[in-house]
Amino acid sequence: MTLGVITDVSAPVELYDAVHAAMLERIEQIGPALDGLLLHLARPTADGFQVIGVWESREDYERGNREVVGPVFAEVLRGQAPPASVDTEFEVRGLVLPRAGVAV
Numbered sequence: 001m002t003l004g005v006i007t008d009v010s011a012p013v014e015l016y017d018a019v020h021a022a023m024l025e026r027i028e029q030i031g032p033a034l035d036g037l038l039l040h041l042a043r044p045t046a047d048g049f050q051v052i053g054v055w056e057s058r059e060d061y062e063r064g065n066r067e068v069v070g071p072v073f074a075e076v077l078r079g080q081a082p083p084a085s086v087d088t089e090f091e092v093r094g095l096v097l098p099r100a101g102v103a104v
Helices: 013-030 058-077
Strands: 003-009 037-045 048-055 085-091
Touching: 003 058, 013 037, 013 048, 013 058, 048 058
Parallel strands: none
Antiparallel strands: 003 048, 003 085, 037 048
């Protein structure tokens, strides 16, 4: 089942920018590592930033966070405690990415 996750993070959007840059660098070095990720986008919010992801399955989401996102995030934080965040899962009812050839 396709899984959508909205993550609201109470931290400056510059933290997202740093994590995103590190993630792109990692992908450049080892190739695409987030199997099952269909969509990723982020935006600043009044309290920090929000990340929206759509995954092919819960297993892909959990593996991606455990093996890629979590370690890159920890690397950027350099031992600091992670900021407060809230995940909200949702059932994806329709997703169309015409240029990517994906329709769920």
